[in-house]
Amino acid sequence: MDQTFRTAWNQAFTPALYARYTKLLEAEVGPIPYRVAESPLFLPEDLRDDLFRVTRELLEQLAAPAAMARAREAIPPDFDVPRCDDAPGCMTVDFAIVEGEQGRLEGRVVELQAFPSLYGFTIKQAQVFDTLLRELPGIRRGFHCFDQKYDFDSAIALFREAVLAGGDPEEVVLLEIEPDRQKTRTDFVATRALLGIDAVCVTEVIKEGRRLCRTKDGRKVPIKRIYNRVVFDELLQKKPKMAFAFTDDLDVTWCCHPNWYWMWSKFSLPVLEHPWVPKSHLLSELKELPEDLSAYVLKPLFSFAGSGVKIDVTEADLRAIPPAERRHWLLQRKVTYARALKTPEGIGVAAEVRILCLRAPRQRLPEPFMNLVRLSRGKMLGIDYNKGLDWVGSTVALWPKAE
Template sequence: MISSIRAAYNAAFTPERYAAFLAKIDADYPGQLDFRVAETPVFVPKLLTDKLLSACDDIVATITRPDYKALTMAAIPPHQRVPNETPHTTFLAVDFAVCQNEQSGELEPQLIELQGFPSLYGFQAYLSETYRANFPVSDSVSHLFGVDTNANYIARLRNLILGDCQPEEVILLEIFPEKQKTRVDFALTKAYVGIDAVCLTKIRKEGRALYYEKDGRQIRIKRIYNRLIFDELEALPDLKTDFQLTDDVDVTWVGHPNWFFRISKYTLPFLNSPYVPKSYFLSDLTELPVDLDNYVLKPLFSFAGSGVLIHVTPADIAAIPAAERGNYLLQRKVRYEPVVTTPNGSGVKCEIRLLFIWPDSDDKPQLITNLARLSRGEMIGVRFNKDFDWVGGTIAFFEQ
């Protein structure tokens, strides 16, 4: 999107350099990268950056409303409500499609989803350095906000996750972390923050205290950097664990599980911004939009795009029982513009996820880094982009 930087990057790109780039990641973290990393970063011009920041201001204004917790109380399924909820989320991820405004012709963001849940905060710092080490990336662009170096970024991330605890008193919680597609991020979090990824099945509970074993010692868990979502547990109904997420335990949550539900698609109908497509709870609609083909149907709490219908018909709506319609959302479609130019001149669609942290001492979340995803398919996501090149996970560098 920044034409001069894109031209220089594409001119220098070769399949051999890309292979060396991937080999470097595998050499540093053998066998840990389990998703496709794209051939290129995204280079974002200042005009689009300013619009992204404006869109985020609109969203933050909603989630910092005094009545926001009351507004989203029904978002949390009663059987999945976790005690000792924090006053606000610790993490915020906001996904935007890069689109073209039909009137002005300018590029603009359109919100796709948002999550009160951590993303690849470790891997993205490493990925930015690895792109720069292997390809020409101008010093006039940065992947960071509010900090000027990866070292300062990592220091802030470390302080946020550890608080006043020692690293071994803090765990990254997942279910079977060694099998997760995002396990490379767990490895980078270990490298940067010093904490281990621990499986839920390995945690022992005594009263309200939690423990895990390390080097033959039972270590008391004081803080949990939560990367586990209930979707994964629901898929394992026979899983036996000593600790249930809904137990009342003496730990501090770094990313309390309730915020995964509160800041989610459930929030979309409450947002008001030129950069947020209109969204409606299906249960609130007394009649369907006459242009239903311009909407997508989304389950409120699906993950990674599962269950989304992009070609909705009245029959699809009719098939949903009235009692379940509160769990679905109709969202106006957006048209991704193929803004990333490849060396052969074809265009690739782009989604930018802006990543925030919200320390307890701050009055609102702070934008700090990002990730991006490239797609040639009908939707962003692995299953829509099989056998394509110049697609996958990446990072955006923003014009300063």
């Protein structure tokens, strides 16, 4: 990590600084129902550039004709939504930060998904850090979280173009199940502030023939574009009462079209060939089990909030999965996270960087343009493995703005 900025932040860090950070952030997005970490991640320029470059390379592999044909097999017939576009509007690639050869920090892909992430919240988070860093002794300069060709203004412009596609914000909705109860509601608040669109529950949508609409301030407002945040696993669990079905042929456009949730996902990891992509196999395609099973992690392809992951895999775990279900499970080689971020007390913290991508209608493929980060001191990332620990949770990787 960038030691100059890390040292300056750690030396200036106090509980009061953290309190000011969270107060400023909550003033933008409301109460945050999850933990935000005490610090940004200061990435060196070479690692930053590698993460964006590798993401672009992987997107090209995913878009190859053979990979696309295979990806379509992942769509369950009961969830095949009409009018799929040629590329997803949203994409995320998660990299574990590891120690590579000669001690150099690198990334290893642990997850990918063509589904929206916390674009709005992270932009607000980076803006708050930028405010603090401009005042911090030993730093006193501006920072951002974007690829080199973007800054705050151009990144927000891409966000707007991808989600709205030139439409009236009132006729574009962020669609979710009980949005006010979601932990991601902070992102919905930020998205409304940045783009002017409302978060709407699936139960509030009205269907009139092939058209959708909603009621706002006593008026019936057409829905012409959907910024889709509905996770199908949650939809199956909660079974909300809806006036439409996702599989209806509707007069709407999507960001991101629901089919991409299945197509560009962990299902596609086995076809990727790159030094930064650990070997993985669909259970249904394995002719024999690896001898070193302890070196692998078992993941469901599609799960709500990352549930179902097994990090200590046994043959009994694999045998317990019915043959008909094995196509829905991935065996992925484990990676060892580098504990490269040091707290003021010298405790090592692991980092996972998610590269966020968006595609405006004019673009062929999603554009990697920003990031978010999760920090962990536990055995795995996630709340259950980091209870009671500090310097863990949500943050963002930053680097100095061009002056």
